[in-house]
Amino acid sequence: MTFSRLCEKNYILFDGAMGTELQKRGLKAGEPPESLNFTAPEKVREVIRAYAESGSDIVTANTFGANRYKLSETGKTVGETVSRALEAAREAVGDFPDILIAQDVGPAGRLLRPAGTLGFDEAYEMFAEQIKAGVNGGADLFVLQTFSDLLELKCALLAVKENSRLPAICSMTFEANGRTFTGCPASAFALTASGLGADVIGVNCSLDPRELLPVVREFRKYTDLPIMAKPNAGLPDPVTGAYGLSAEDFAADMREHASAGVKILGGCCGTSPEYIRLLKETVDSVNYPEFTERKKISAVCSGVKTVVIDRPRVVGERINPTGKRAFKEALKNSDVDYILGRALEQVKAGADILDVNVGLPETDEKAMMLRVIEPLQGVCDLPLQIDGTDPDVIEAALRRCGGKPIVNSVNGKEESLSSVLPLVKKYGAAVIGLTLDEKGVPETAEERFEIAKYILDRALSLGIRKEDVFIDCLTLTVSTEAGAAVTALNAVKMVKDRLGLKTALGVSNVSFGLPERDVINAAFLTAALNGGLDLPIINPNSPAVMGAVRAYNLLNGYDKNAAEYISAYSGKAAETAASGNKELTLSEAVLNGMKKDGALITARLLENIPAMDVIDGHLIPALDKAGDGFESGLIFLPQLILSAETAGACFDVIKKKINSKGERAAPKSKGKIILATVKGDIHDIGKNIVKVLLENYGYEIIDLGKDVPPETAADAAASTGAGLVGLSALMTTTTPAMAETVALIKERGLRCAVMVGGAVLNADYALSSPSSGGIGADYYAKDAKGAVDIAKKVFGEKVEK
Ligand code: B1M
Numbered sequence: 001m002t003f004s005r006l007c008e009k010n011y012i013l014f015d016g017a018m019g020t021e022l023q024k025r026g027l028k029a030g031e032p033p034e035s036l037n038f039t040a041p042e043k044v045r046e047v048i049r050a051y052a053e054s055g056s057d058i059v060t061a062n063t064f065g066a067n068r069y070k071l072s073e074t075g076k077t078v079g080e081t082v083s084r085a086l087e088a089a090r091e092a093v094g095d096f097p098d099i100l101i102a103q104d105v106g107p108a109g110r111l112l113r114p115a116g117t118l119g120f121d122e123a124y125e126m127f128a129e130q131i132k133a134g135v136n137g138g139a140d141l142f143v144l145q146t147f148s149d150l151l152e153l154k155c156a157l158l159a160v161k162e163n164s165r166l167p168a169i170c171s172m173t174f175e176a177n178g179r180t181f182t183g184c185p186a187s188a189f190a191l192t193a194s195g196l197g198a199d200v201i202g203v204n205c206s207l208d209p210r211e212l213l214p215v216v217r218e219f220r221k222y223t224d225l226p227i228m229a230k231p232n233a234g235l236p237d238p239v240t241g242a243y244g245l246s247a248e249d250f251a252a253d254m255r256e257h258a259s260a261g262v263k264i265l266g267g268c269c270g271t272s273p274e275y276i277r278l279l280k281e282t283v284d285s286v287n288y289p290e291f292t293e294r295k296k297i298s299a300v301c302s303g304v305k306t307v308v309i310d311r312p313r314v315v316g317e318r319i320n321p322t323g324k325r326a327f328k329e330a331l332k333n334s335d336v337d338y339i340l341g342r343a344l345e346q347v348k349a350g351a352d353i354l355d356v357n358v359g360l361p362e363t364d365e366k367a368m369m370l371r372v373i374e375p376l377q378g379v380c381d382l383p384l385q386i387d388g389t390d391p392d393v394i395e396a397a398l399r400r401c402g403g404k405p406i407v408n409s410v411n412g413k414e415e416s417l418s419s420v421l422p423l424v425k426k427y428g429a430a431v432i433g434l435t436l437d438e439k440g441v442p443e444t445a446e447e448r449f450e451i452a453k454y455i456l457d458r459a460l461s462l463g464i465r466k467e468d469v470f471i472d473c474l475t476l477t478v479s480t481e482a483g484a485a486v487t488a489l490n491a492v493k494m495v496k497d498r499l500g501l502k503t504a505l506g507v508s509n510v511s512f513g514l515p516e517r518d519v520i521n522a523a524f525l526t527a528a529l530n531g532g533l534d535l536p537i538i539n540p541n542s543p544a545v546m547g548a549v550r551a552y553n554l555l556n557g558y559d560k561n562a563a564e565y566i567s568a569y570s571g572k573a574a575e576t577a578a579s580g581n582k583e584l585t586l587s588e589a590v591l592n593g594m595k596k597d598g599a600l601i602t603a604r605l606l607e608n609i610p611a612m613d614v615i616d617g618h619l620i621p622a623l624d625k626a627g628d629g630f631e632s633g634l635i636f637l638p639q640l641i642l643s644a645e646t647a648g649a650c651f652d653v654i655k656k657k658i659n660s661k662g663e664r665a666a667p668k669s670k671g672k673i674i675l676a677t678v679k680g681d682i683h684d685i686g687k688n689i690v691k692v693l694l695e696n697y698g699y700e701i702i703d704l705g706k707d708v709p710p711e712t713a714a715d716a717a718a719s720t721g722a723g724l725v726g727l728s729a730l731m732t733t734t735t736p737a738m739a740e741t742v743a744l745i746k747e748r749g750l751r752c753a754v755m756v757g758g759a760v761l762n763a764d765y766a767l768s769s770p771s772s773g774g775i776g777a778d779y780y781a782k783d784a785k786g787a788v789d790i791a792k793k794v795f796g797e798k799v800e801k
Helices: 019-024 033-039 041-054 070-074 078-092 120-137 150-163 186-195 209-222 247-259 273-284 325-332 336-349 365-379 391-400 414-427 445-461 484-499 517-531 543-555 560-569 571-581 586-591 595-606 611-631 637-661 685-696 710-720 732-747 763-767 784-794
Strands: 058-060 100-105 141-147 168-172 200-204 227-230 299-301 306-308 315-319 353-356 384-387 406-411 430-434 469-472 502-506 535-538 672-677 700-703 724-728 753-757 779-781
Touching: 019 033, 019 041, 033 041, 033 070, 033 078, 041 058, 041 078, 041 273, 058 078, 058 141, 070 078, 078 100, 078 120, 100 120, 120 150, 141 150, 141 200, 150 168, 150 186, 168 186, 168 227, 186 200, 186 209, 186 299, 186 306, 200 209, 209 227, 209 247, 247 273, 315 336, 325 336, 336 353, 336 365, 336 595, 353 365, 365 384, 365 391, 365 637, 384 391, 391 414, 406 414, 406 445, 414 430, 414 445, 430 445, 445 469, 445 484, 484 502, 484 517, 517 535, 517 543, 535 543, 543 560, 586 595, 586 611, 586 637, 595 611, 595 637, 611 637, 611 685, 611 784, 637 685, 672 685, 672 710, 685 700, 685 724, 685 784, 710 724, 710 732, 724 732, 724 784, 732 753, 753 784, 763 779, 779 784
Parallel strands: 058 100, 100 141, 141 168, 168 200, 200 227, 315 353, 315 535, 353 384, 384 406, 406 430, 430 469, 469 502, 502 535, 672 700, 672 724, 724 753, 753 779
Antiparallel strands: 299 306
16 A cells, blocks of 8 residues: 555544553653663554554554654664664554554654754754654654644655655644644644645644644645644543543544545544544544635745735845945854844834845855844744845755745746756745846846746746746836836736736835935835735835835725724834834843844943843843733744843843942852752743842852752752752742742751742742642742842841831
């Protein structure tokens, strides 16, 4: 049986959970499931065999975490683990010749840069090692599942495509808000994975069948690929560990997936062979809908945002050194923060997509592109347009774009067509075709149209979809060529009307060499939009030019209730627009994850403001804003991490200042204090601030770090004889650990006071006894200065008012 033959069936039955089934058979908490391939292969075989007997068409080998990082503690190599797992699977289904064996490939277990520390190339090598092991071990296909980060998924899928010819099912894990925990929406996943050549896209884990149905429906709008759904059996009971949905309920709820045309059905955590048996019974009675091709749309995306080109979308042109001295300097000095600043300006001004051009003759364009592309995706959520002519540079950028970008550009010259279009196809990008060829830029609209048509034909012949080809009919300068604007406008109209393609146009060239360029640009832009321009490539910081786009959208019914227009020009937004050129604030630097800028601004602030005021008046409010954005779903974990790292960089500057100046002299230790963030909690910025201030006031600090178990804190208090133990907690879920730590210290009768702090506490809660639902601490400090006052009290010093 081959996968494509299997796809001829109405539906394909996958298996259910492996992890929870192995736990039932004795897998210990914390033990890597893959170790059972060696220590208890009969248990692995038993699970797989049970799925085969339940009717699964595809079973999964026990390889989810078989990567070099996760296996390090097992002492086994990737090659031997994958090979043993596939062998076990083959033995288990030996007498079911039509069952296919999928190699399960899970995420690396470490976050990719910029949110984490894992580099793209390193991650690629890791996945490639797994894939090669699967090919050698005889896997029939790969299932890349439980991914949250679209860039990581892309990396894994590239590893499959570049190291095997086997089919790949790609599946991500969504939360109730319809996004993965790194913020990836269903649309971005569907667009990106389809473009990269996935054979199936799907959703697994986290939620139950009903909760995942909207995600599956959303996929359908963006892809014609077969879809897989492997939901959880509800949520586990925190006490018994039992999952909420019975096999009957699970199967009944999966009926809706089948009715929606989901091709591959299975289960994830909490499901068992019985679930799969009942699922088969249920789905067998469903009348599978006929496959109907969806309406084609043009759309691009970043890892967290999809932009559908169903109305004019502004492409910001400002990340480009042409004619900009400061930008050229920034490129020469590898000043990435300068470039990020230009990106943020355009985001603020209303761009929908950002063009990225970092080519300068005397610099290494590829190295610079690689330096910029990662942090750029960390600070801004817009899809990118990779602007360059060197295929090497374009490919380097395409690999690292966590979404579906646009390539700007290909043109009608053979050299360009044959080098750029294959990259567009391979990486599933969209492309802008410039209407010029070996003979240059044609003078007439008809000739430009002919080149557009040729570019389209060449793209289609490689399998690039028509809706991913955008044509730029080229704006020449009216000051040197009187008819330049009219020719471009006519060509735009012809391409739009006759080829039905989306169009792009670099607008500002039209006014080159003339005064008051924005007057001309805005008028030309309005005419082009009326003629069918979809992607104006413009300077979004220009009020006149952006005004033309906004007015066009309003007048043509794209801006419902004039909401966008009003929000751009009334009150707060008008202020924002006017402050476009103002200097970056510390809050903006923290919110946008700009470490270098954050550190510089902090240093500047420290020249005029005391350190504690920079912390209380700037740094904490900025982090509060980040926290609010995170809570309300406006930013996602990777951005929160970047904000925290930036705050850390700012704090390092403050720390240096405090230590060098010394707000108080610190001749010798005034007392020993233990500090810790409690178990389960990794928030330590606040605790570190408390530490620096206490040290500065002359106390000796024993810092136990973060995620500190109660026993460790109590042991340290006992062994060091510290007079004060300071505990920090930031989450409602970790205050019980704080109460436990206090209780343990009291229980052991240690002669030390306990002080607690952290934004989740208040004095009442912190000081009231555990029997009345409190923490039972001796002292509560609202902030770092409060902690110093408490230390003074505890160690018998006078407290200043
Ligand atoms: Co997270 N986080 N975070 N986070 N994070 C919060 C706390 C949250 C309120 C955000 C939100 O949703 N609004 C929320 C908790 C919700 C709740 O339970 N009520 C939250 C969440 C949910 C999470 C995760 C679960 C997210 C996820 O993974 N889905 C995850 C948790 C991981 C874990 O701990 N197991 C997580 C992760 C992270 C980052 C790693 C990205 C990062 C932390 C990096 C780090 O600390 N190294 C982070 C950050 C930065 C925040 C926010 C935005 C900022 C916290 C901070 O540093 N504030 C935060 C939202 C917010 O607080 N507005 C949020 C600045 C700091 C100086 O203030 O710590 O209060 P604070 O310290 C003050 C005082 O409270 C006092 O003095 C300090 C100086 O004045 N103080 C003490 C503190 N400790 C003291 C001890 C003392 C005395 C005084 O004596 C010993």
